[in-house]
Amino acid sequence: xxxxxxxxxxxxxxxxxxxxxxxxxxxxxxxxxxxxxxxxxxxxxxxxxxxxxxxxxxxxxxxxxxxxxxxxxxxxxxxxxxxxxxxxxxxxxxxxxxxxxxxxxxxxxxxxxxxx
Amino acid sequence: xxxxxxxxxxxxxxxxxxxxxxxxxxxxxxxxxxxxxxxxxxxxxxxxxxxxxxxxxxxxxxxxxxxxxxxxxxxxxxxxxxxxxxxxxxxxxxxxxxxxxxxxxxxxxxxxxxxxxxxxxxxxxxxxxxxxxxxxxxxxxxxxxxxxxx
Numbered sequence: 001x002x003x004x005x006x007x008x009x010x011x012x013x014x015x016x017x018x019x020x021x022x023x024x025x026x027x028x029x030x031x032x033x034x035x036x037x038x039x040x041x042x043x044x045x046x047x048x049x050x051x052x053x054x055x056x057x058x059x060x061x062x063x064x065x066x067x068x069x070x071x072x073x074x075x076x077x078x079x080x081x082x083x084x085x086x087x088x089x090x091x092x093x094x095x096x097x098x099x100x101x102x103x104x105x106x107x108x109x110x111x112x113x114x115x116x
Numbered sequence: 117x118x119x120x121x122x123x124x125x126x127x128x129x130x131x132x133x134x135x136x137x138x139x140x141x142x143x144x145x146x147x148x149x150x151x152x153x154x155x156x157x158x159x160x161x162x163x164x165x166x167x168x169x170x171x172x173x174x175x176x177x178x179x180x181x182x183x184x185x186x187x188x189x190x191x192x193x194x195x196x197x198x199x200x201x202x203x204x205x206x207x208x209x210x211x212x213x214x215x216x217x218x219x220x221x222x223x224x225x226x227x228x229x230x231x232x233x234x235x236x237x238x239x240x241x242x243x244x245x246x247x248x249x250x251x252x253x254x255x256x257x258x259x260x261x262x263x264x265x266x
Contacts, residue, residue, distance in 0.1 A: 033174075034232035037167050038239070042159070050227045054174075057142025061149055061166045078139050086146070114163065 001109060003066055003089060006045060009103045010068065012091045019089045024065045026112020029101050033058050040064065041112035047100050051075040056082040056090065062114075064088065070097040127155075127189040133176040133200075138226070141177040144185055145170035155189065161262055164240040165194045168258045171233040172198040178223055179203070180253065192263075193242070198256040205248040212238065212246075 004020035007013070014020060025043030030036050031050050040046060042063040048055060051073045059067045066089035069075050075083075075092055083090035093100060129151060131144035148169050152162045169185060176183040176198065183200025205211045211218075212234050219229025238244050243259035 031227045032230045032232070033227045034171065034230050034236055037170055038232065038236050042163075048227075052226055053139045054141050054226070054228075057146055058170070060146050061142065061170055062163075082139075115160070 001107070003045075005107065006066070006104060006109065007091070009107050010091070010093055010095065010100060012068075012093060014089070014091075016089075019066075022065050022089060024109060027101065027104050027109045028111065028113075029097055037062065039113050041114045044112050045104065045109065047097050047104075049073050049097060051079055051092070053078040053082045055079060056086055056088050059083075059088045059090075060086045066091065068093060068100055070095055070100045128186065129189075130184055130186045131173075133173055133183050133185060135177060135180055135182045135202075137177060141174060142170060144173050148185075148187055152189070152194070157194075157262065161194070161260060165196065165260050167240045168196055168237045168260065171237045172196065172256055172258070174228060175233050175254075176200045176202075178219055178228060183253070192261060194260040194262075196256075196258040196260070198258075199253065201253040204250040204252055204254055205246075206250050208246055208248055 001024045003022040003024055006024050024045045026041055028040035028044040029047040031048050036058055040062050043065050045066050046059060046064045047068045047070055049071045051069045056079055069092040072094040133144060145166055149166045152165055180200035180202030186197045188195040210216050214235045215231040217229040217231035223229045241258045242261045245257040248254040
């Protein structure tokens with residue numbers, strides 16, 4: 001599924017149209033960075049309430065398709081800058097993590113775990 | 117800038133890690149990951165190296181006064197050596213237990229300190245060695261074989 005579809009379901013807009021073509025292969029939801037590092041599959045869309053710059057470092061390490069910061073948490077300036085620098089699509093929404101995941105699930109996005 | 121030397125089949129790279137720098141934390145692991153991708157290594161092996169390097173880097177950022185991560189890439193393996201100066205680990209057996217953490221509340225609120233760092237490194241490693249001297253620092257050696265990629 002393309003990121004464009006996911007963003008439409010969450011009523012989110014994108015600055016860089018190239019990002020719309022990114023393939024979303026699954027999803028993962030966690031606020032524990034070590035948990036995401038260990039378990040989230042590459043190509044996942046990551047839903048979290050964390051908004052500090054290390055989130056982007058982790059997203060880049062796991063080759064996340066995108067990061068959705070939920071619960072009305074505004075990403076810090078350092079987070080936004082780092083996302084641009086590393087080319088990670090980063091979005092924030094007032095929807096709770098529960099509602100974001102619910103909408104993604106309805107759309108057909110399923111949880112994806114790393115093999116091994 | 118990391119110091120990269122290409123000595124025949126062996127490539128060696130060293131990253132300096134600053135204590136308490138949460139903005140740059142994760143940069144060394146990301147640079148290593150990109151280097152391994154450029155070398156065309158297996159994605160599963162790269163992920164395991166990324167996990168080990170990231171967790172080691174975060175441990176140095178969170179718990180030490182600063183340190184270094186040196187990585188040797190040989191035809192057989194990725195060797196990750198971490199060394200920090202810091203308080204050291206009084207009880208290594210405890211520190212290796214999943215869920216055990218000495219991180220502060222403030223650190224935990226950021227999503228660190230889940231007590232998964234060292235266990236994640238261990239799970240990613242084909243060989244794992246840790247030594248620590250209280251009041252001096254901690255050394256970690258992780259071997260990831262190219263062949264054993266899960």
